[in-house]
Amino acid sequence: MRPVLPLAPVNEDAALLEAVERWVERSLAPAVREFDHADRYPAAIVEEMKQMGLFGATVSQEYGGLGLSAATYAEIVMRISSVWMAVTGIFNSHLMLALAIEKFGTPAQKARWLPRLASGEVRGGLALTEPDAGTDLQGIRMSARREGGDYVINGTKTWISNGIEGSCFALLVKTDPQAEPRHRGMSLFIAPKGPGFSVGRKLEKLGYKSIDSAELVFQDYRLPADHLIGEAEGQGFYQATGGLLLGRINVAARGVGVAEGALRLATAYAQQRKTFGKPICEHQAIQLKLAEMATRARAARLLTLDAAQAFDRGSRCDMEAGMAKYFATEAALENATESLRIHGAYGYSKEYDIERLYRDAPLLCIGEGTNEMQRIIISRQWIKRHPA
Numbered sequence: 001m002r003p004v005l006p007l008a009p010v011n012e013d014a015a016l017l018e019a020v021e022r023w024v025e026r027s028l029a030p031a032v033r034e035f036d037h038a039d040r041y042p043a044a045i046v047e048e049m050k051q052m053g054l055f056g057a058t059v060s061q062e063y064g065g066l067g068l069s070a071a072t073y074a075e076i077v078m079r080i081s082s083v084w085m086a087v088t089g090i091f092n093s094h095l096m097l098a099l100a101i102e103k104f105g106t107p108a109q110k111a112r113w114l115p116r117l118a119s120g121e122v123r124g125g126l127a128l129t130e131p132d133a134g135t136d137l138q139g140i141r142m143s144a145r146r147e148g149g150d151y152v153i154n155g156t157k158t159w160i161s162n163g164i165e166g167s168c169f170a171l172l173v174k175t176d177p178q179a180e181p182r183h184r185g186m187s188l189f190i191a192p193k194g195p196g197f198s199v200g201r202k203l204e205k206l207g208y209k210s211i212d213s214a215e216l217v218f219q220d221y222r223l224p225a226d227h228l229i230g231e232a233e234g235q236g237f238y239q240a241t242g243g244l245l246l247g248r249i250n251v252a253a254r255g256v257g258v259a260e261g262a263l264r265l266a267t268a269y270a271q272q273r274k275t276f277g278k279p280i281c282e283h284q285a286i287q288l289k290l291a292e293m294a295t296r297a298r299a300a301r302l303l304t305l306d307a308a309q310a311f312d313r314g315s316r317c318d319m320e321a322g323m324a325k326y327f328a329t330e331a332a333l334e335n336a337t338e339s340l341r342i343h344g345a346y347g348y349s350k351e352y353d354i355e356r357l358y359r360d361a362p363l364l365c366i367g368e369g370t371n372e373m374q375r376i377i378i379s380r381q382w383i384k385r386h387p388a
């Protein structure tokens with residue numbers, strides 16, 4: 001395997017971003033098309049991500065992470081996603097698991113799990129969604145029953161990123177299915193793979209290839225009580241959605257990456273392809289498209305960095321993160337579509353990269369809270385902040 005410049009000892013954010021830039025060009029760009037078309041897990045690239053410290057990007061340095069700000073982390077995600085969005089999912093949802101433990105775990109849970117998560121030795125994600133409950137998370141059915149010092153868990157999760165390759169998940173369950181309001185009966189567990197925890201099936205997808213999305217099945221899966229995050233029942237909904245704010249900023253950053261990647265591909269193609277004796281970028285209809293795409297990409301970047309900086313300051317930023325997620329992911333979808341059209345027939349060819357961005361972009365409008373829900377969150381916050 002090629003040696004990779006470790007990110008961990010680099011203090012300056014600018015130097016760190018340059019190291020990522022070099023890695024993207026050297027390792028990701030040449031590999032992406034082959035892995036995406038084969039829908040193959042990029043094991044060697046995951047090893048390189050481990051060496052760079054990406055699995056501990058937002059984990060505090062005292063637990064072996066890089067302790068990056070949300071703003072720097074967002075910049076890293078943007079750069080990688082402009083070439084290969086799917087690989088960011090391998091560490092994004094993993095970092096949500098780490099965040100839940102760091103924010104809400106007991107000192108013993110942090111000491112036990114965070115160093116191994118930060119190094120990438122243990123990798124995983126967030127298991128919230130069920131076949132009958134996605135947006136309405138409080139409608140989950142998975143239950144955990146207390147038996148002595150253990151919890152016994154039964155149910156099914158679906159659409160779980162890293163479900164096959166990962167080994168440990170933040171698992172949202174009902175510890176009191178009768179509780180009202182429903183969120184008071186929800187708890188979040190650290191759930192490593194073991195007896196009673198199996199992978200149901202790998203889900204086939206339109207895009208977002210190379211990263212595994214899976215159904216996870218739990219049958220009399222037994223967890224010691226010290227795996228309950230914070231060792232407090234009834235906090236799970238709050239703990240799981242508390243991490244979603246950073247998750248939303250991450251997804252916005254992915255959207256910026258895809259929007260910028262689509263723009264870059266269109267810009268290059270429009271200067272090479274000629275019709276009627278001149279490059280197509282000299283036709284006004286193409287110029288209008290490029291102008292709109294460039295403006296969308298820039299606005300998406302600024303909104304995302306604004307939300308990340310508010311998060312880093314500790315300010316309330318649910319509206320800002322919602323705006324960034326909504327706008328940047330719609331920008332990704334629109335730019336991918338427009339870029340594909342600028343490529344003409346070649347945009348429809350598997351030999352050009354734009355078809356991948358076109359297949360990957362719609363996921364961003366669905367994951368980490370659909371864009372319909374983002375608009376509801378934005379609107380509620382807007383009204384609250386502007387009382388009549």
Ligand SMILES: Cc1cc2nc3c(=O)[nH]c(=O)nc-3n(C[C@H](O)[C@H](O)[C@H](O)COP(=O)(O)OP(=O)(O)OC[C@H]3O[C@@H](n4cnc5c(N)ncnc54)[C@H](O)[C@@H]3O)c2cc1C
Pocket residue numbers: 093125126127128129132133134135136158159160161162205208213363366367368369370371372373
């Ligand atoms: C590739 C991929 C990876 C994923 N990874 C993970 C993961 O790692 N972990 C995990 O837990 N989940 C994951 N998910 C699941 C994802 O978070 C859910 O798909 C998402 O929350 C939406 O839930 P749903 O699909 O059940 O849609 P539904 O909740 O059934 O919604 C269907 C439609 O109705 C709309 N809608 C629902 N309620 C309202 C309302 N009140 N007002 C207005 N509109 C509404 C939605 O916006 C949507 O358009 C992943 C999904 C995909 C596709």
